[in-house]
Amino acid sequence: xxxxxxxxxxxxxxVSVWALADIAxxxxxxxxxxxxxxxMWVVLIAAFIVLFAPVAxxxxxxxxxxxxPKLIKVA
Numbered sequence: 001x002x003x004x005x006x007x008x009x010x011x012x013x014x015v016s017v018w019a020l021a022d023i024a025x026x027x028x029x030x031x032x033x034x035x036x037x038x039x040m041w042v043v044l045i046a047a048f049i050v051l052f053a054p055v056a057x058x059x060x061x062x063x064x065x066x067x068x069p070k071l072i073k074v075a
Contacts, residue, residue: 012053016045019060026071033074036067 023041031038048056
């Protein structure tokens, strides 16, 4: 059971770090063009990594699946 929890925690952390790295690689102008805030996404994901990792995982999945494609279209 312990190893399953560690595995899930690592998945939460890994996906969240991937999302943060992707956010950092996109210019602010892409976020503005898509009607979003880069700072908001960074703060939300980073704060929930510290506070409650499963929420950070959900936010990261939302970013990677719906926001990222919009940013790619704008850029």
